[in-house]
Amino acid sequence: MTTMNFSEAIDDALAQAMSEDPRIILFGEDVPMLRRNLLVRFGPKRVRATPISESAFLGAGVAAAMAGLRPVVELYMVDFLGVSMDALLNQASKLETFSGGKWTAPVVVRAPCGGGYGDGGQHEQSLWGWLAHIPGLTVIVPSTPEDAGGLMYAALQHDGPVVFLEHKLLSETFLEFLGSGGRLTVQFDVPAEGRRGPVPHKWKPLPIGKAVLRREGRDVTLASLGVGVHRALEAAEFLEKDGVSASVLDLRTVSPLDKTALCEAVARTGNLLVVDEDYEGFGLSGELSAVVLEAGISCKYARVCTQTTIPYARKMEDQVLPNVNRIRTTAMTLL
Numbered sequence: 001m002t003t004m005n006f007s008e009a010i011d012d013a014l015a016q017a018m019s020e021d022p023r024i025i026l027f028g029e030d031v032p033m034l035r036r037n038l039l040v041r042f043g044p045k046r047v048r049a050t051p052i053s054e055s056a057f058l059g060a061g062v063a064a065a066m067a068g069l070r071p072v073v074e075l076y077m078v079d080f081l082g083v084s085m086d087a088l089l090n091q092a093s094k095l096e097t098f099s100g101g102k103w104t105a106p107v108v109v110r111a112p113c114g115g116g117y118g119d120g121g122q123h124e125q126s127l128w129g130w131l132a133h134i135p136g137l138t139v140i141v142p143s144t145p146e147d148a149g150g151l152m153y154a155a156l157q158h159d160g161p162v163v164f165l166e167h168k169l170l171s172e173t174f175l176e177f178l179g180s181g182g183r184l185t186v187q188f189d190v191p192a193e194g195r196r197g198p199v200p201h202k203w204k205p206l207p208i209g210k211a212v213l214r215r216e217g218r219d220v221t222l223a224s225l226g227v228g229v230h231r232a233l234e235a236a237e238f239l240e241k242d243g244v245s246a247s248v249l250d251l252r253t254v255s256p257l258d259k260t261a262l263c264e265a266v267a268r269t270g271n272l273l274v275v276d277e278d279y280e281g282f283g284l285s286g287e288l289s290a291v292v293l294e295a296g297i298s299c300k301y302a303r304v305c306t307q308t309t310i311p312y313a314r315k316m317e318d319q320v321l322p323n324v325n326r327i328r329t330t331a332m333t334l335l
Contacts, residue, residue: 001198005172009149013203017156028074054084065107078111092161093136114167116189121310129283132255138162139254143229145197150206167227191230209256217247221265224275225251235327263295280305302334
């Protein structure tokens with residue numbers, strides 16, 4: 001095993017996959033600058049810059065996938081999917097079903113997501129619940145470098161459209177960008193763990209739709225993904241001092257959802273607390289409760305989510321987004 005940071009692990013998995021499969025191409029705004037190591041290795045025909053038009057280059061990515069390539073389309077932030085959603089909502093996600101399996105669109109959309117650094121509600125959303133709501137879309141949200149690389153490698157072998165979300169506070173590349181331009185005095189809510197960790201020397205695909213239990217506990221199950229997993233793990237340490245034993249379930253993918261792992265974890269503790277940086281209404285947190293109830297499992301339930309439009313002011317932002325204190329307080333209230 002070697003050690004890499006989060007974004008480095010994703011790029012390393014990309015490099016391995018690109019060396020093995022010449023159909024994989026990469027393009028998006030400023031991609032030759034952001035992925036300069038890949039540009040040097042694979043050249044400008046496979047690592048391309050695009051105009052600032054998400055609807056144009058995501059549409060081109062879907063078309064390229066239909067034509068036999070395996071494109072990775074990069075957006076600066078998941079929020080900008082709003083201007084190009086038709087390519088995913090009405091085209092890529094429905095292609096296999098409408099064609100009776102004759103056509104597929106193996107395109108990977110890579111996009112940073114999440115807040116905690118003071119950039120407001122047009123740049124800090126998570127939106128994985130919105131995306132997973134669409135049949136035919138696979139939505140991946142890793143929490144560690146090892147998972148990030150392994151799941152990206154798996155996404156590049158998947159025969160349908162995948163949205164691969166990397167939380168900005170786990171991405172060394174994004175944090176370096178945030179630390180410039182007069183932001184040196186801004187305090188970022190960065191978790192102590194998750195940004196750097198062990199990775200394999202050679203990537204193998206991790207199973208898509210398989211959750212992992214990060215911490216075992218007997219009193220309450222904290223279910224989350226992305227940076228929320230690290231918030232939950234930190235909260236679990238505080239809860240232990242309060243006499244509460246908490247397990248932490250890392251979902252890793254939103255769609256497909258590992259319903260079996262979720263139900264088993266909740267059945268053991270009898271209490272479920274969902275930590276979800278996406279919006280509370282009509283989202284992942286409600287879906288998890290429905291899955292558990294439909295399985296006939298009786299439990300007490302609570303959630304810590306983003307409840308409204310994310311404000312710019314950092315102090316106000318801290319009140320809106322899930323944080324360790326909110327998780328700890330809600331868990332104690334639940335119990």
